Amino acid sequence: MKPAYTIYGALGSGSVPVEATLTLLGQAYTVVEAPTWEGETEQAKVASVNPMKQIPALVTPQGETITESAAILIWLADNHPAAGLAPAIGDPRRGQFLRWMTFIPASIYSLFWVRDEPARLAGPDPEAQARVKAATADRIADCWAMMDAQVEPGAYILGETLTVLDLYVAVVSRWGSRRVRFYERAPKMADVVRRVDADPRLAEFWERRFPFVEDWESKGASG
Ligand SMILES: N[C@@H](CCC(=O)N[C@@H](CS)C(=O)NCC(=O)O)C(=O)O
Structure with missing residues (x-):
C-alpha cells in the first residue's frame, strides 16, 4: 500500500x-x-x-x-x-497559537539560514563571519527570552494539552547552542521541552530521528 x-x-x-x-x-x-x-x-x-x-x-x-x-x-x-494537536478556530487559545507558530519561523528559524553559513551575509572575512555568528546567537536567545516572558505554560506552552507548538519549540530549541542558552533564557519553556523530550509515545521516534546522545545539551555548544 x-x-x-x-x-x-x-x-x-x-x-x-x-x-x-x-x-x-x-x-x-x-x-x-x-x-x-x-x-x-x-x-x-x-x-x-x-x-x-x-x-x-x-x-x-x-x-x-x-x-x-x-x-x-x-x-x-x-x-x-x-x-487535538492545535486549538481549533474559535478556541480561546487559537490567537496565541498562531502568534507563536508564526513567531518561531519568522524570528528564530530564519536566522539559522545565516548562522549555519555566516558567509551568506558576512562574505569571506572570517572575523565578519564570527561577528554574524555571535550576533545571530544573541538574537535567537533574546527571541526565546521574549517568548518565554509572554507565555503562561501549564504542562505545555498553551495549557494542559500538547500541541504542534510544543513539538516545534522542542526541536528548534535544540539547534545552535543545544539548549544551553535556551534553558537560561526561557526557564518556563525549559520545563515544557523536557516533558516533550520524555513523551513515551515519541521515545522510539526521538531515538531514530533526533537522538539524545550523552551530553547532547552541552557538547559542542557554540553559543
Ligand atoms: N522557512 C522554512 C525554512 C526551512 C529551512 O531553513 N530548512 C533548512 C533545514 S532545517 C534548509 O533546508 N536549509 C538549507 C538552505 O536553506 O539552503 C521553514 O520554516 O520550513
Missing part, C-alpha cells in the same frame, strides 16, 4: 517536528532523506517540490505540496482535529 504522506527531511532538521506530528497522528509516511545543507546533490532531491531547496516539504495524500514548517504543522493539526 502506498504511504499516505511523503516528507522531504533529514535527521535533526525542521522536518523532525513534522515527522513527530505524523507519528502522534498515527499517519503512514515515508521520508525522502535530503540534508540540504550538505550541498547540491541533496538540494536537487528537494528542488522539484520546493524551489527554495529547503526542507521540510510535505506531499499530501491528495498530491498537494506544502512547504514552510509552521504551515505544514498547522495544516496537519487542523486536518486531524480529533487528535
Whole structure:
C-alpha cells in the first residue's frame, strides 16, 4: 500500500517536528532523506517540490505540496482535529497559537539560514563571519527570552494539552547552542521541552530521528 504522506527531511532538521506530528497522528509516511545543507546533490532531491531547496516539504495524500514548517504543522493539526494537536478556530487559545507558530519561523528559524553559513551575509572575512555568528546567537536567545516572558505554560506552552507548538519549540530549541542558552533564557519553556523530550509515545521516534546522545545539551555548544 502506498504511504499516505511523503516528507522531504533529514535527521535533526525542521522536518523532525513534522515527522513527530505524523507519528502522534498515527499517519503512514515515508521520508525522502535530503540534508540540504550538505550541498547540491541533496538540494536537487528537494528542488522539484520546493524551489527554495529547503526542507521540510510535505506531499499530501491528495498530491498537494506544502512547504514552510509552521504551515505544514498547522495544516496537519487542523486536518486531524480529533487528535487535538492545535486549538481549533474559535478556541480561546487559537490567537496565541498562531502568534507563536508564526513567531518561531519568522524570528528564530530564519536566522539559522545565516548562522549555519555566516558567509551568506558576512562574505569571506572570517572575523565578519564570527561577528554574524555571535550576533545571530544573541538574537535567537533574546527571541526565546521574549517568548518565554509572554507565555503562561501549564504542562505545555498553551495549557494542559500538547500541541504542534510544543513539538516545534522542542526541536528548534535544540539547534545552535543545544539548549544551553535556551534553558537560561526561557526557564518556563525549559520545563515544557523536557516533558516533550520524555513523551513515551515519541521515545522510539526521538531515538531514530533526533537522538539524545550523552551530553547532547552541552557538547559542542557554540553559543
Ligand atoms: N522557512 C522554512 C525554512 C526551512 C529551512 O531553513 N530548512 C533548512 C533545514 S532545517 C534548509 O533546508 N536549509 C538549507 C538552505 O536553506 O539552503 C521553514 O520554516 O520550513
